[in-house]
Amino acid sequence: MKKKHWLQFFIGAVILLVLNIAAAQVFFRIDLTEDNRYTISDATKQILENLDDQVFVTVYLTGDLPSSFKRLENSIREQLEEFEIYGGRNIRFVFSDPTAIADKQARNQFYKQLVDKGMQPTNLVDKEGEKQVEKIIFPWALVTYKNKEASVLLLKGNQIAGSEQIINQSVEGAEFELASAIRQLTLKEKRRIGFLEGHGELEEKQVADLINSLQEYYEVYWVNVNKAPSLEGLDAIVVAKPDTSFSEEAKYKIDQFIVKGGKAMFFIDALRTDSLSGSNTVAFPYNLNLDDLLFRYGIRLNGNMIVDLNSAFLPINVGRIGNQPQIKLMPWPYFPLLNTFAKHPIVRNMDAVYARFVGTVDTVKAAGIAKTPLMYTSQYTRVLPAPVEISLNQAGLDMNPALFTRGNLPVAYLLEGSFRSLYANRITATDPRSATFKETSAPSKIIICSDGDLLANEINPQNGRFLPLGYDRYSKNTFANKDFMVHAIDYLMDENGIIAARNKEIALRPLDKLRIREERVQWQLINLLLPVLIITGFGLVRTYLRKRKYTTGLLQQPQLAGEKI
DSSP states (O other): OHHHHHHHHHHHHHHHHHHHHHHHHSOOOOOOSTTOTTOOOHHHHHHHHTOOSOEEEEEOOOSSOOHHHHHHHHHHHHHHHHHHHHHGGGEEEEEOOGGGOSSHHHHHHHHHHHHHTTOOOEEEEEEETTEEEEEEEOOEEEEEETTEEEEEEOOOSOTTSOHHHHHHHHHHHHHHHHHHHHHHHHOOSOEEEEEEESSSOOOGGGGHHHHHHHTTTEEEEEEETTTSSOOTTOSEEEEEOOOSOOOHHHHHHHHHHHHTTOEEEEEOOSEEOOOOSSSEEEEEEOOOSOHHHHHHHTEEEOSEEEEESSEEEEEEEEEEETTEEEEEEEEEEEEEEEOEEOSSTTTTTOOOEEOOSOOOEEEOOOTTEEEEEEEEOOSSEEEEESSEEEEGGGTTOOOOGGGOOSOOOEEEEEEEEOOBOTTTTTOOTTSGGGGTOOSBOSSEEEEEESOTTTTOOOBOTTTOOBOOTTEETTTTEEOTHHHHHHHHHHHHHOTTSGGGGGGOOOOOOOOOHHHHHHSHHHHHHHHHHHHHHHHHHHHHHHHHHHHHHHHHHHHHOOOOTTOOO
8 A cells, every 4th residue: 555655656756857957848827817017029029039139127116106107107017027028138237216315415316317318207197195195106118238228218108198097008018118128229120211302302301200210220211212223222211291292203103102002101291381471371282293103092182271270389479568579379280289199109108399380181992901090189170172271360369169060080090002104014024124013013012191290300490400300399299290200100110010019909997086985884894703703614614514524424434343554
């Protein structure tokens, strides 16, 4: 009998040993949460597993924080712990509270160092009892790799959402923001983007801020499409607000670039709007000779203009007091703020985008092309057909909402699929271009937007320097134009990359504050007493059953004389 027991023990130990060896060789993790909050994307895993040196992350969002910000801090910590699983020793992180520095002078000096690196503080208003207390926090992380640094804003979301929703959006975006910074610092090979010129497109200074941001990930070139023999060698092209007609030769080069798998972004105004330095102007249609090309791809830009009650502001002279003009910021419905987005990783959880003189976009039939609207105007819109008379006197007028009934209008589309050339059946065998002509593409992607100014930064009139893309010097707000551009190009270049991490969705389940206040004592008693009662009851029942079992066994055991035990 003893041999049998020893044999069972030995077999069990061997099985346990084999299972442990197998588990050590095969790594796996199971995320049992409903929204997969602890699962990171395959692209992020690949970046972490291929690190050739240590990445060090310093998170400054810590310390004495409100509960909602503590949730964000804990989520960042959990995310970095997941990064450590896949990055091993090449991922290290620490949490540091800048406000914990006791010496005021040293603390202010450290604040200045953070601000110099682009990490602006946030003034947080919190309640302590009946008092309102203001605190300075730095919702940032600093990622360091081989003497290179990247600052990461951890508090990002749509500003019209409530504070809890912004925190939740920041939690959802934590993986993407941190992984993007690591990718930026460790990138070895850059893809090539060409900004086309030759047709009155935006000048380099007008897109300088965007180019500076793109150069962290890509090589950026200016390409004169009229002079270049082709667009080969580029991975993507950007057509930024042209104002003169494209020749058939230039259009052919763009068509063949797309049909051969190149990615493209078109930012085109349907109407020409001259300077508003005077009292009024008239907007009339462009003749860019691109309508047939875009139509073939499934898009039509209409010759009209959208006015939107959800708009930016312009400084307007509303009168005089004595000799002094009275300047006030008044709503300007020709500059809509786009704050309605599709459920797509390019625009997920994004803040409002600042647009100027936008037209409507229609889709037309194009076989094999999937069309996804990305951005919409507000529901309070009106469409004015060309020609459109625009006057500064219209700013601040009491707009009648009954006229703004067109609803949410799409102004940007993502097109995905196999594009058919505009020149199919036009290129004959005797045409010199026939040797390289391609009629139908492999899967490709295009983004078309009916606002040519969306990617243009303003220029400071005092010093001539460019301002951040999306910055409104009148309201002092920075809108999400740059985020849209960077995310859009990332998606076009690599839809299976870390941009997929922006699809993460964590359900927000807020508690009913009224019920909390009314039923607080009841739930406190339940949480305190119920576990104790359950454990006590379980112990009493178990004791009774054991006593009954062994007492009954002793009473029924036969008394056999001379029984050998």
